[in-house]
Amino acid sequence: MEGSITVNAFASTVDLLFADPNIGRDAVYFADGGAPKLVRVVARRADAVTDFGDARLWSETTRIDLRVAEVPAPRPGDRVEIDGDVFLIQGEPARDRERLVWTVDLRPA
Numbered sequence: 413m414e415g416s417i418t419v420n421a422f423a424s425t426v427d428l429l430f431a432d433p434n435i436g437r438d439a440v441y442f443a444d445g446g447a448p449k450l451v452r453v454v455a456r457r458a459d460a461v462t463d464f465g466d467a468r469l470w471s472e473t474t475r476i477d478l479r480v481a482e483v484p485a486p487r488p489g490d491r492v493e494i495d496g497d498v499f500l501i502q503g504e505p506a507r508d509r510e511r512l513v514w515t516v517d518l519r520p521a
Contacts, residue, residue: 422510423481430454430479439476441483442491451482453494456515474499474518480507486514491521 430436430452439453454477462469476494478486486505491498499518506515 423512426479426512437494440493441478442493444487444489449482451478453478453492455494476516476518478514478516480512480514483514486516492518
């Protein structure tokens with residue numbers, strides 16, 4: 413029982429974070445071949461530094477979090493529209509330890 417209480421507490425906290433207008437944002441999710449779906453996302457627009465031999469490459473990345481409850485199975489090639497900008501999911505999405513949130517890498521469509 414204690415484990416389910418912990419998961420419910422995490423789920424409630426995740427819902428609050430995504431609902432917060434300062435953190436979460438509205439977006440439209442398009443599964444490949446599917447109908448558009450209004451979702452909430454948390455943007456993580458961090459830069460990435462990659463080592464390549466002796467060089468270090470800097471690249472701007474766009475990464476977002478999606479709730480598993482809203483998007484149960486995101487796939488590479490699915491689209492996300494945020495504030496009129498359209499992105500494609502690239503690479504395999506990763507779920508958090510509690511299996512409540514997907515983190516996906518995006519590239520401009």
